[in-house]
Amino acid sequence: FKDKLTLKKLNKLEIEVTECFRYLLHKSDLVHRVAIDTHNFALSLYDNQGQLVPKHRISAGEKQLLAISFLWGLARVSGRHLPVAIDTPLGRLDSSHRQNLVERYFPTASHQVILLSTDTEVGKLEVENLRNLEAIAYEYLLEYNSQKNQTNVKKGYFW
Numbered sequence: 001f002k003d004k005l006t007l008k009k010l011n012k013l014e015i016e017v018t019e020c021f022r023y024l025l026h027k028s029d030l031v032h033r034v035a036i037d038t039h040n041f042a043l044s045l046y047d048n049q050g051q052l053v054p055k056h057r058i059s060a061g062e063k064q065l066l067a068i069s070f071l072w073g074l075a076r077v078s079g080r081h082l083p084v085a086i087d088t089p090l091g092r093l094d095s096s097h098r099q100n101l102v103e104r105y106f107p108t109a110s111h112q113v114i115l116l117s118t119d120t121e122v123g124k125l126e127v128e129n130l131r132n133l134e135a136i137a138y139e140y141l142l143e144y145n146s147q148k149n150q151t152n153v154k155k156g157y158f159w
Contacts, residue, residue, distance in 0.1 A: 007078065008033035010036050016073035017043075017066075023104055024065045026096040030057075034066075043070065061093040068101070071110060088120040090121050101128045119158035127157055 025031065031053060033046045036159075043066065044124040047055040058066070068086075075082045089106075090098045102122075106113055107130070115122065130136050139157045 007038060008024070010038060013073050013077050016076045017069050020072045020076075021066055021069035024069060024097070024100050025062065025063075026100060028063075030062070034069075034127050050090040061097050065097060065101070068105065070103065077112065081111050083114065084117070085114040087116040088121065089115050089117060098126065099129075102129050103133070106130060107133045124159060127159075 008036075014036050017036070018031075021031060021034055022028065029048060032048045032050075033047045034039075035044045035046060036042070045058070047053050052119055070130065071084070075084070090101065093101065101129065106115065113135075127139075139159060141154045141156055143152045143154065145152055
């Protein structure tokens with residue numbers, strides 16, 4: 001019974017991860033399906049012809065989106081409202097993947113999303129997009145004071 005339930009949950013997770021990943025990717029034909037190995041839980045990607053997509057064909061940014069999609073899929077399968085905290089959320093992403101993450105993931109990932117970023121990573125354009133989507137409840141700036149060896153918290157963002 002336990003094995004059957006695990007397999008059922010893994011199948012649901014595969015569907016959710018695939019859906020999330022394809023939603024975030026700008027190359028809609030790159031991956032058709034994400035499979036999860038039942039023994040070691042390794043992820044495999046398959047194209048429209050059912051052929052395995054070699055790992056070297058996936059960019060660093062696409063791997064980051066796959067990791068985010070996996071966590072997003074886990075949250076969706078769990079059925080629970082889980083908070084999401086992401087440090088350096090746009091680090092390896094090109095402009096179109098950045099836009100997809102800002103417009104498609106951040107506003108809908110959870111009831112509570114915490115982004116820890118630099119001023120160059122999440123720029124004015126991304127912040128304005130999130131504000132326009134009413135996806136920001138609060139903004140805080142963390143400034144380190146080396147003389148006092150402490151971090152000060154201020155309301156607002158970098159600008």
